[in-house]
Amino acid sequence: MMSATRIAVLAVAAAGAFAGLAGGAVVYFGWYDVSATSPHTMVVHHLMDTAMARSVKARAADVQAPDLNGEARIRNGARLYRTHCVQCHGAPGVAPQPYALGLNPAPAALVATARTRPAAEIFWITQQGIKMTGMPAWQYRLTDDQIWDVVAFLRVLPLLSPADYRDRDDGLPPAEPTPVAPGSLRTGDAAAGKKALQQYLCVTCHAIPGVTGAWNHVGPSLAGMADRPYIAGVMVNTPENLQRWLREPGAVKAGTAMPDVGVSEQDARDIAQFLNTLSDDHR
């Protein structure tokens, strides 16, 4: 006769195998509807919402908010909001753009967000973005100071009527961020570069060994980049040239399909450093 322990172990194993098969079947037969027009089930939605909230809370725990009261900060935050946020999130009396109406999950009305989430979490979400929601990370586009400007504006947003919001539009673009002093740049860091290249969408066009999602062949594969004599077929492969190519491809090679994606000087250093680790010898 089998012992109770043995029966229990077998039962758990059988249940696990069944769950695995069922999960595999859901994936293989395409049973889960990925369309944005069909909402998640309530259970799945709540589960993901909770997972998201817990994740944000844990990761934003060490973020400390600066003083958010300055009128200049709030004003610049309003300009940044008009430039980068209102298109998806809308504003008092202002609808999101048509493409944003079709997003699933729906972009949050930030009045509600400001009323429920602490400053640090809103900063973190803006800076880091949230996977698979359409919320992009702004870390590589806005400085921390600019993101705090946006948070400062969101703090007053719930107190604005539609007319107040309209009247606050001074028609001016956001202030340029304080330029980074050249002396404050680090030498290239390959790990930072590997992270940064995801944020400039390098992976949507190039196959890059060791990089998740980088298996596309719109542009050439970057395998063995360290050993290549030329960049883009036109320029000797030195770190400086590679950085220049990353930052202004059109200026280096007229007519190139590779766009200028606004790579910062520091990020160009880091990405170039990473690309220089891609040697055929190591494959």
Next chain:
Amino acid sequence: MTGACGESRPPLSPPALAAGKGLDADPARGRRLIAERGCVACHTVTGVRGPASNVGPPLHELWRQAYLAGVLPNTSDDLVRWLLDPPAINPRTAMPATGLQKADAEDIAAFLLSPDGARGRAP
């Protein structure tokens, strides 16, 4: 979003910041006034007995709501303004001015915007 563990931080722009701030009022009196002045003829109000009327929107947990009458940010000052003279704010509203005194409106606002009141307990 209050978590089970760790200190919980206040929301960026808490409803409490809008509600009740600077309002030196008596929510218990506000609750009585809601019953006496006929508010419940149109609105269902948590914590106030009355007919289940849906002429105007139910006033459950008004403190959670971001806007008043869809046009004003939900602050105690704006709620008082609205209660005193709704047509002055939205000329097409069906809600009439009911001749409230400012002190009455402040007490009613204090009750409606109090989270405790919204749960039906006497605040």
